[in-house]
Every structure is written in structure tokens, then in C-alpha cells.
Amino acid sequence: MVAQIVFIIILLGAVYLFGKNVAKVRRNILLGRDTDRSDRPAERWAIMTKVALGQTKMVKRPIAAVMHFFIYVGFVIINLEVLEIMIDGIFGSHRIFSKPLGSLYGLLIGGFEVLALLVLVSCVVFLARRNILKLKRFSGTEMTAWPKSDANYILTIEILLMTAFLTMNAADYKLQLLHFGHYATAGSFPISGFIAPLLPSGPGALAGIERGCWWFHIIGILAFLNYLPYSKHFHILLAFPNVYYSNLKPKGEFTDMASVTNEVKAMLDPSFVPEPAEVSRFGVKDVTDLTWKNLMEAYTCTECGRCTSVCPANITGKLLSPRKIMMDTRDRLVEVGNNIDKHGKDYTDDKTLLDNYITREELWACTTCNACTEACPVNINPLEIITEMRRYVVMEESQAPASLNNMFGNMENNGAPWKYSQADRLNWAASDKVD
Amino acid sequence: MEQKIPTMAEMAAEGNEPEILFWVGCAGSFDERAQKITRNICKILHHVGISYAVLGTEESCTGDPAKRAGNEFLFQMQAMVNIEVLNGYNIKKIVTGCPHCFNTIRNEYPGLGGTYEVIHHTQLIQGLIDEGKxxxxxxxxxxxxxxxxxxxxxxxxxxxxxxxxxxxxxxxxxxxxxxxxxxxxxxxxxxxxxxxxxxxxxxxxxxxxxxxxxxxxxxxxxxxxxxxxxxxxxxxxxxxxxxxxxxxxxxxxxxxxxxxxx
CATH class of the missing domain: 3.40.50 (Rossmann fold)
Structure with missing residues (x-):
């Protein structure tokens, strides 16, 4: 009875805390400007099913794809087991699904065990890739102490949770063989059967291990749940809405700016009266100038570095790293959110995403080639943030690099980015031009 | 070049409308190496007998480099002037010699009032191969x-x-x-x-x-x-x-x- 009450208190506390943190993330995301992504719902469901659920963009790197798939499927399916643990915890039952499910139960538990082992092995390999093989993709200027630790924490927690799950089953299995207490024969233990011989044989010790692992496993899962909003691992939840709200237009198409259209129309036609629009700055200086979708993407990024590893600027040693653009955006957004919590809604510190986080040198290194957006397994678009920030630098500050200002000047004066006369545009067709 | 390159202005003066407008682009107009490619695209159009024309001195930069560099004002100024010219000639179909012009006119002009069927010259060539021409x-x-x-x-x-x-x-x-x-x-x-x-x-x-x-x-x-x-x-x-x-x-x-x- 005491155990049940303790369990219920922990469960409610964990769910409450998680809800509170998710609400804060949601509030932060909605600090962004509005953008309409409610169109073409059928296409959106289809792309979410394919890219988020089906993980089709992961396959470009097959080794990571297969192991990531093990962890993904393992975690989703083992959640069925967590459901049983919850019910057992609340009602004080033991393996409540075993009777109604009959022989199917054995199959399920056996299946969970195989998956748990695959998850465990994959996590060990992933840890090795990061810490022993030191894959280049997991390093870079933005991969400072915290992002590296975050990744290691996630993998270690998953290993511990799977170990607890298998050890719990092993102890349970041994207790079942001893016909001890309420440990009725249930389940099949294809993996934990191998751990069982390593455990003590006394029923008291076994029951202690079984209960210990049970509590460790469930409290671990609840603690992990509450770690998510602070971690890159939040992608396991946000990947789905993030892909649903993907940009469905061709990648080459950049956003139009209605505010500019009004001004240009007024310039070309003095009789044009623009509709009143909200006054905001051109382009992006700080995170609140971005759209909610840009901000959702920042929280969705799991820092895998596929974008950076294919970025032509980064490959050739430039400062730009698309992953850093996303990580900076998230860090700044969290900072802005914390400021609101501490000092109220109207507080402004003297920092901005531009300059305090992302430098101009990074922005001007981009070739807008879309390799980053193509590479992202969850359709994040760092390029949009880069071009929006260029817009701020160019249109609000007139601080484009001098050579680009020359190009703008040429285009204004003679309709070409180079200094050639408009009148010479057809010279290529002259009769003396023979190839 | 051997063939005479028809311009839209001449065609319109004769009361004709070409099947397709060849959008040459700034590089194709001014860059010496790209000019050769421009002439080659014309040779292909001429060879298969498609009725086409160029804008010549009425063409202006699509605004692509301005837009990518963050100068949306300049981009839209360029776009609107070009759209006025294109719509004035009642252009329906455009082939470009440059992927940047292709992308900009195809994707970014419709929102500003310029909607055309736009293809890149490699798509034109593919189509002609498929047709056996x-x-x-x-x-x-x-x-x-x-x-x-x-x-x-x-x-x-x-x-x-x-x-x-x-x-x-x-x-x-x-x-x-x-x-x-x-x-x-x-x-x-x-x-x-x-x-x-x-x-x-x-x-x-x-x-x-x-x-x-x-x-x-x-x-x-x-x-x-x-x-x-x-x-x-x-x-x-x-x-x-x-x-x-x-x-x-x-x-x-x-x-x-x-x-x-x-």
C-alpha cells in the first residue's frame, strides 16, 4: 500500500513537472512570428508518416540508420511494457497483462527483451562512435562540453534503463522457477535467461533485485521524461510536428516579404495605397523575429551534424556550421524565455541572436545550396534563418560586404550584377560572333 | 552568329507571338564563356524549328543574387519591372539558360504577379530528345x-x-x-x-x-x-x-x- 502511494506521488509529480516544462517550451516557440502552415493537410500527414515515422531520410547513412531504428522501435514498443508497469505500480498488481494475454504475453515479453538487447548494443556502439572513434561529425566549434555530455547522458541512461529491465526480468524468472510468493510463471526470457545465472539464488535477495530494478526502471523513465525538454533528445517528440509543418515548396524558393512588396509597389506606382500592416523590422535580428516554425526547429534539432558535414562552406574550413545556427537559436530562445520568467514580459537584455550568437562571417559564408536542408532527417531549415538574418543586415543596417554593395549598385543602375551597359545586352548575337 | 536572333519587340511589331521566350540571363548576355552557351541554345532552337524570341535590351537581371544576399527590395524592384515586360508581351512559356533565373522566375515571380511555364534549357533538350527531334x-x-x-x-x-x-x-x-x-x-x-x-x-x-x-x-x-x-x-x-x-x-x-x- 505504501509502495502504491509512493508510486502514485512520483508519477503525478513527474507528469506535472513535464507538463510545466512542455508548456514553457510551447510558450517560447510561440514567441516567434506567425506563419501559415495549415495548408495541404493530406500532404503533411503523408510527409510526416514517411519522414518522421518511417525515417526515410536516415538511410543515407546506413549504419547509423539501422542502429537508430533499433533504438527508436525499441523505445516505442517497450513503452507497452511501461504501461503494464504503471498499472502494476498504481494497483499493486504484478504483471497484470500476463493472465488476460495468455501465451501472447510470453511472446511480447520475449520480443521486448530482444529489442532491449538491440537498444543496448546500439547505444554502446553510438557511445563508441562518439568517444572512441571520435567521428568528425560529432565535433566542431559548437560541440562544446554540454552538447557532448548531453549525448553521452542520453546513451548512458538508455543503457542503464535497458540493463535494469533485463535484470528485473532475470530475477523475476528465477523467482518464478522457485515458485516464490506472487511470482507466478509468466513471460519468456530469451535474453535475461542468460543473466539469471549471474544473480544470487536466495529468494529474498532475488526479490530485492527484482523490486530494485523495477523502481529504478520506472523512476529512471520518469526522470528521463523530465530531462527531455532540456536536452537535444526532445527530438523524439518534436520530430513529428516539426516534419508535419515542413516547408512543402521547392527548396529553391525563398520566402516572399509582403511588407517589402507594399513598399516597392508604392515606389513604382505613387497611386498605390498599401493595406496597413503591422510594423516590424525587415529580416531577423533576434529570435523573436523568427517564425514559430524556425523556433520549433531549434528545439527539434538533435545535433546530429548531418547538415554541417555536407555544408560546402564548413567542409572548406569556413566558420559557418548549419548545426551551430540551430543550436544558437535554441540557446538564445531559452535565454529569452528565462528572462521573461525572471523579469517579466517586457524585459530586454542587450543581447541579440545576431552578433552575440551568430556572427556576420558565418552568415556571409553560405552559398544557399540547400545541402543542409536536404540532409536533415527531420526537415529542419537552417538556410531560412541565415537568409532572414542577411535581410536584416542588408535592409535595416545597410551592412552588406562592400563587393555585394557593388553588385547591388550595378543591378540598380544597369540591370545586371556586373558593370555592363544595358544597351549591350544583345551583343552576344552580333553576326561577327562565331564559335 | 549566322542566324538572326529574333527579339520580342520585333515579333510584337509584326503582330507575332513566339511559342517560347528564351530568357538569356546576365551571365548568358555578358560573360564571354556563357555567351557561347547562349548561342548554342539558339542553335538548338533554330535547328528544331521552334518559334522563339529573346527580350534583348529589355531583359534585366531577375534579381536572384540580390534576393539570396538579403536585398529583398532590390529583388522585388527587378522582379516587378521584368514581370511588367513579360506580361506586356503576353508571355506564356519561358526557357532559361541559367538555373538561377529558372528558379527565380518559376518559383518567386508568381507571388508578384508573374506566372509562366518555366523550363531550364536541359529540360527543353530532354523534351526534344523524347519527341525524337x-x-x-x-x-x-x-x-x-x-x-x-x-x-x-x-x-x-x-x-x-x-x-x-x-x-x-x-x-x-x-x-x-x-x-x-x-x-x-x-x-x-x-x-x-x-x-x-x-x-x-x-x-x-x-x-x-x-x-x-x-x-x-x-x-x-x-x-x-x-x-x-x-x-x-x-x-x-x-x-x-x-x-x-x-x-x-x-x-x-x-x-x-x-x-x-x-
Whole structure:
């Protein structure tokens, strides 16, 4: 009875805390400007099913794809087991699904065990890739102490949770063989059967291990749940809405700016009266100038570095790293959110995403080639943030690099980015031009 | 050039409307190397007897480099002036000689009042091959030469056009070899996003030199592309690597013209 009450208190506390943190993330995301992504719902469901659920963009790197798939499927399916643990915890039952499910139960538990082992092995390999093989993709200027630790924490927690799950089953299995207490024969233990011989044989010790692992496993899962909003691992939840709200237009198409259209129309036609629009700055200086979708993407990024590893600027040693653009955006957004919590809604510190986080040198290194957006397994678009920030630098500050200002000047004066006369545009067709 | 290049102004004065407008682009108009490609596209249009015209001195930059560099004002000024000209001539269909013009007119002009059917010249060539109007006979043989295709970002990833340029190469009696970074994984030449008009930011090498490593690995003697900016970058890359004797950079239009002896 005491155990049940303790369990219920922990469960409610964990769910409450998680809800509170998710609400804060949601509030932060909605600090962004509005953008309409409610169109073409059928296409959106289809792309979410394919890219988020089906993980089709992961396959470009097959080794990571297969192991990531093990962890993904393992975690989703083992959640069925967590459901049983919850019910057992609340009602004080033991393996409540075993009777109604009959022989199917054995199959399920056996299946969970195989998956748990695959998850465990994959996590060990992933840890090795990061810490022993030191894959280049997991390093870079933005991969400072915290992002590296975050990744290691996630993998270690998953290993511990799977170990607890298998050890719990092993102890349970041994207790079942001893016909001890309420440990009725249930389940099949294809993996934990191998751990069982390593455990003590006394029923008291076994029951202690079984209960210990049970509590460790469930409290671990609840603690992990509450770690998510602070971690890159939040992608396991946000990947789905993030892909649903993907940009469905061709990648080459950049956003139009209605505010500019009004001004240009007024310039070309003095009789044009623009509709009143909200006054905001051109382009992006700080995170609140971005759209909610840009901000959702920042929280969705799991820092895998596929974008950076294919970025032509980064490959050739430039400062730009698309992953850093996303990580900076998230860090700044969290900072802005914390400021609101501490000092109220109207507080402004003297920092901005531009300059305090992302430098101009990074922005001007981009070739807008879309390799980053193509590479992202969850359709994040760092390029949009880069071009929006260029817009701020160019249109609000007139601080484009001098050579680009020359190009703008040429285009204004003679309709070409180079200094050639408009009148010479057809010279290529002259009769003396023979190839 | 042998043929007379028809302009829209002349056609309109005669009360005619061409089937298709050839949007030449700034590089195609002014850059010496790209001018050759422009003339080759005209040769193809002339050869198959499509009625076409160019805007000539009425054409102005699409505004692409301004937009990529963040100057939305300048982009929209350019776009609106161009749209006025295009709509004034009642243009329905456009072929461009440049993936940047192609992307901008196709995707970014409709929102400003300019909606046209826009194709890139490699798509025009693919269509003509499919219709049987273009073959690879009567001209230079590419037999025994390895050709690789460099995907321009705004044609490939930007607009998912990967097959059209390859179709023009597949009809040659030659070996098409892919670079390890190709199609949706293609590596940029380094010119996009207005980089063409500025010095690269500080780094440890130039992007076109990095791209040359992929080219050299294929052992190809011809790099084919479909973009005047890629053409400049790849040609410079070949020079840096001192491979001018072994590797030629050619546009799909040039290869088509040579293969057909036009």
C-alpha cells in the first residue's frame, strides 16, 4: 500500500513537472512570428508518416540508420511494457497483462527483451562512435562540453534503463522457477535467461533485485521524461510536428516579404495605397523575429551534424556550421524565455541572436545550396534563418560586404550584377560572333 | 552568329507571338564563356524549328543574387519591372539558360504577379530528345570519353531536376560516370547565394577546388553542367588543378550542339 502511494506521488509529480516544462517550451516557440502552415493537410500527414515515422531520410547513412531504428522501435514498443508497469505500480498488481494475454504475453515479453538487447548494443556502439572513434561529425566549434555530455547522458541512461529491465526480468524468472510468493510463471526470457545465472539464488535477495530494478526502471523513465525538454533528445517528440509543418515548396524558393512588396509597389506606382500592416523590422535580428516554425526547429534539432558535414562552406574550413545556427537559436530562445520568467514580459537584455550568437562571417559564408536542408532527417531549415538574418543586415543596417554593395549598385543602375551597359545586352548575337 | 536572333519587340511589331521566350540571363548576355552557351541554345532552337524570341535590351537581371544576399527590395524592384515586360508581351512559356533565373522566375515571380511555364534549357533538350527531334548524330563523337555531370544546386536540390541533363548525356555513345557527391548529395560549386560576386569568407580551401577532387576521382575527361556560374567555378577549378589538358568543362547545350554538328 505504501509502495502504491509512493508510486502514485512520483508519477503525478513527474507528469506535472513535464507538463510545466512542455508548456514553457510551447510558450517560447510561440514567441516567434506567425506563419501559415495549415495548408495541404493530406500532404503533411503523408510527409510526416514517411519522414518522421518511417525515417526515410536516415538511410543515407546506413549504419547509423539501422542502429537508430533499433533504438527508436525499441523505445516505442517497450513503452507497452511501461504501461503494464504503471498499472502494476498504481494497483499493486504484478504483471497484470500476463493472465488476460495468455501465451501472447510470453511472446511480447520475449520480443521486448530482444529489442532491449538491440537498444543496448546500439547505444554502446553510438557511445563508441562518439568517444572512441571520435567521428568528425560529432565535433566542431559548437560541440562544446554540454552538447557532448548531453549525448553521452542520453546513451548512458538508455543503457542503464535497458540493463535494469533485463535484470528485473532475470530475477523475476528465477523467482518464478522457485515458485516464490506472487511470482507466478509468466513471460519468456530469451535474453535475461542468460543473466539469471549471474544473480544470487536466495529468494529474498532475488526479490530485492527484482523490486530494485523495477523502481529504478520506472523512476529512471520518469526522470528521463523530465530531462527531455532540456536536452537535444526532445527530438523524439518534436520530430513529428516539426516534419508535419515542413516547408512543402521547392527548396529553391525563398520566402516572399509582403511588407517589402507594399513598399516597392508604392515606389513604382505613387497611386498605390498599401493595406496597413503591422510594423516590424525587415529580416531577423533576434529570435523573436523568427517564425514559430524556425523556433520549433531549434528545439527539434538533435545535433546530429548531418547538415554541417555536407555544408560546402564548413567542409572548406569556413566558420559557418548549419548545426551551430540551430543550436544558437535554441540557446538564445531559452535565454529569452528565462528572462521573461525572471523579469517579466517586457524585459530586454542587450543581447541579440545576431552578433552575440551568430556572427556576420558565418552568415556571409553560405552559398544557399540547400545541402543542409536536404540532409536533415527531420526537415529542419537552417538556410531560412541565415537568409532572414542577411535581410536584416542588408535592409535595416545597410551592412552588406562592400563587393555585394557593388553588385547591388550595378543591378540598380544597369540591370545586371556586373558593370555592363544595358544597351549591350544583345551583343552576344552580333553576326561577327562565331564559335 | 549566322542566324538572326529574333527579339520580342520585333515579333510584337509584326503582330507575332513566339511559342517560347528564351530568357538569356546576365551571365548568358555578358560573360564571354556563357555567351557561347547562349548561342548554342539558339542553335538548338533554330535547328528544331521552334518559334522563339529573346527580350534583348529589355531583359534585366531577375534579381536572384540580390534576393539570396538579403536585398529583398532590390529583388522585388527587378522582379516587378521584368514581370511588367513579360506580361506586356503576353508571355506564356519561358526557357532559361541559367538555373538561377529558372528558379527565380518559376518559383518567386508568381507571388508578384508573374506566372509562366518555366523550363531550364536541359529540360527543353530532354523534351526534344523524347519527341525524337534531337538525336546525337552528324557531329562530334564522344565515344570512349568519360563524362560526369555536376548538378547545379538551383536545378537539382532547389527544383528536383536531376534527370533532364542526364538524358542529354545518355544518348551519347559514352560513359556517364557519377561523382560520389551527386544528385541530391551534390556539392555546390561555391558560387550560389551571391558568392559569385564576393570573395569567399576565410577558410582553408576554395569550394571549387574541393569539388575538383570529386571530378578527378571519376577519371572523367568532360565535366558537364547546366549553369553559367558553375561553368566559371569549375573552369577555374580545373585551372587550379592544372588539368586543362585532360578535363574540359562543357554545358549540356554545347555537348548537344557538338554531338549533332549544329
Amino acid at each position: 534531337l538525336k546525337a548524330e552528324g557531329g562530334e563523337s564522344f565515344k570512349g570519353r568519360k563524362i560526369t555531370f555536376h548538378d547545379p544546386c538551383y536545378l537539382g536540390r532547389g527544383n528536383n531536376v536531376y534527370e533532364a541533363p542526364r538524358a542529354a548525356l545518355e544518348i551519347l555513345d559514352t560513359e556517364l560516370v557519377e561523382m560520389k557527391r551527386c544528385k541530391s548529395n551534390g556539392l555546390c560549386c561555391g558560387a550560389g547565394g551571391a558568392q559569385m560576386f564576393k570573395e569567399p569568407e576565410k577558410g582553408n580551401k576554395d569550394i571549387n577546388d574541393e569539388r575538383m577532387l570529386d571530378v578527378i576521382e571519376t577519371g572523367a575527361s568532360v565535366i558537364a553542367s547546366g549553369c553559367p556560374f558553375c561553368m566559371t567555378m569549375l573552369t577555374d577549378g580545373v585551372k587550379h588543378m592544372e588539368k586543362e589538358q585532360e578535363i574540359k568543362v562543357l554545358d549540356i547545350a554545347e555537348i548537344t550542339v557538338r554531338a549533332n554538328g549544329l
